[in-house]
Amino acid sequence: MFPKKLHSKLEERKANNALRQLEAPRNLVDFSSNDYLGFSKSETIFNNTHQYLIDYNIIHNGATGSRLLSGNHPLFNTVETQLSDYHNSESALVFNSGYDANVGFFSCVPQRGDVILYDEYIHASIRDGIRLSNAKAYKFKHNDLDDIEQQILRYFDSAQHGLSQNDSNNIYIVTESIFSMDGDSPNLKGITQLCKKNNALLIVDEAHAVGVFGEGGAGLIQHLKLEKDIFARIVTFGKAIGAHGAAIIGSESLKQYLVNFSRSFIYTTALPPHTLANIHAAYHELATSITKAQLHNNIAHFKSEVVKNELQNRFIESHSAIHCCIIPGNDMVKSIAQKFQEHGFNIKPILSPTVPKNQERLRFCLHAFNSKEDISKVLKLLATFVTKSY
Ligand SMILES: Cc1ncc(COP(=O)(O)O)c(C=O)c1O
Incomplete structure (x- = not known):
């Protein structure tokens, strides 16, 4: 038996000509993938990945467990050091995907009493993380600095929430440096200044900026030299990096917190070493590509x-x-x-x-x-x- 309610939801999708279907890839000219640099098919990266595994005698097919149990292969440390150097930050923590990173971050970082202000076009993975959070969340108009400021002021004014700049409550503001379904960008310098003025913490998803902007493709935040003003950046490896996985870039304390409280980090099997070797080789290529x-x-x-x-x-x-x-x-x-x-x-x-x-x-x-x-x-x-x- 297939539940009636689910059946009618599928029927509604069909009626709106919006039914999603899995299709086998066809041999068409690619104007749709996120493989912006062609890294997913780079022979150099493929061969260097393989060679790295051979050179270091890494003969593993799977990770065997969570990173907190048996899955923390030494390559994690190598890659996370490479990432924090590349992205000019104190630390990096690898997640299994960008989806996992966003769900893992937003579900555990903003606390009850905090507020999250998010762009109305924010990625589904951030929305899903926010839904799991105990913080209150409000959307602001797409790329609209005035609306962010209004929302911050409204929140400060609200006696009901009892939030003031001296309080232990925090405001988190989240945006993307390149919006996935629009391709546009917010005024990141303006948002950064707004955050500084109001003691708000800024989180920027750089999924579509890595490999595309900044020296060595390090992203738009580094291109604008804003990395010291950002609480956390999300970089993903399934797009221009041509591999799989993601990382949260931030302070050492943030990393320690996530290792302890981020459920999508803790309760899942770690990435296998060959994916880490792939990320390692791709970043190496990115530096000079x-x-x-x-x-x-x-x-x-x-x-x-x-x-x-x-x-x-x-x-x-x-x-x-x-x-x-x-x-x-x-x-x-x-x-x-x-x-x-x-x-x-x-x-x-x-x-x-x-x-x-x-x-x-x-x-x-x-x-x-x-x-x-x-x-x-x-x-x-x-x-x-x-x-x-x-
Ligand atoms: C802005 C943004 N964040 C996060 C993700 C999720 O990344 P991943 O594909 O690694 O799960 C995507 C990809 O769909 C994205 O576009």
């Missing part, structure tokens, strides 16, 4: 072709590897994505409810390995599809 410059070349070409095809009003402003063209309605955006597939290009439709209704979009992910010809072709096609369709 020219692929970041190739990616930015392609971003510049994409943006100029958007203007050439008079599509700029349909796109969300972005300097990142993610560019979104708003095409309202699940039916319309799905049918245009389908047309792209028929022309050999993999461009994903982002449907409601993942994004708000009428904000459905085509999400173009750019890569170092995309050819200029393909980028030009894709935008020419887009111009014909959208003018024909609406």
Whole structure:
């Protein structure tokens, strides 16, 4: 028996043309993966990973347990030291994924009496962590500094919560340096100043900025030299790093706290050593790779072709590897994505409810390995599809 309530939820998804389905990968030109630098298929990284395991005689298939039990292979220490050096911070703590890192952080760091202010477009993993937290949480308007300030003032004013700057209660503010479904960025310098002024603690998810911005692809926070002003950064390895896993970058005390209280860190089998060797090799490659410059070349070409095809009003402003063209309605955006597939290009439709209704979009992910010809072709096609369709 399949429960009626679940059945009707699936039926509703079908009626909204929003049913998710797993598809086998097809051999299409990649304008949809998060593999911005092509690292997931880098032979150099693959060979260096393998060689590292051989050189250090690391013959392990699995981690065998939680890091607090049997799974804390010495490579964790090597990688975490590499990460804290690379990201110019006191410490780094590896999690099994970005999802785990965000759930693990937000469920245990903000305490009862604290408040979390989060961007309305924040990633689902942060929302899920917040749902598990005992702190109160309020969303602020996307990338809107004035609204953050309003919310902080409202909270200070609220006698009900009894929060003052001298209190032991804290305000946590959370945003992404590059928004995953929009490709845009907040005014990070402005938010940092706001946090300083109000003694708030800032957390920035850098999932889509690592490998793309900053010297050696260290991220947007380091590019802006803000690392000393951030309470915690989340970096992930499944995107530009081309591997798997994530880390929380912050102080030594934060690391110690997470090791003791973060349930998605404690109650799970650790990453296997070969994933750690992969992360190690990928960061080593990132330090000297020219692929970041190739990616930015392609971003510049994409943006100029958007203007050439008079599509700029349909796109969300972005300097990142993610560019979104708003095409309202699940039916319309799905049918245009389908047309792209028929022309050999993999461009994903982002449907409601993942994004708000009428904000459905085509999400173009750019890569170092995309050819200029393909980028030009894709935008020419887009111009014909959208003018024909609406
Ligand atoms: C902003 C952001 N944070 C966290 C995650 C989760 O990272 P992971 O894929 O490593 O679980 C993602 C990826 O979907 C993301 O886009």
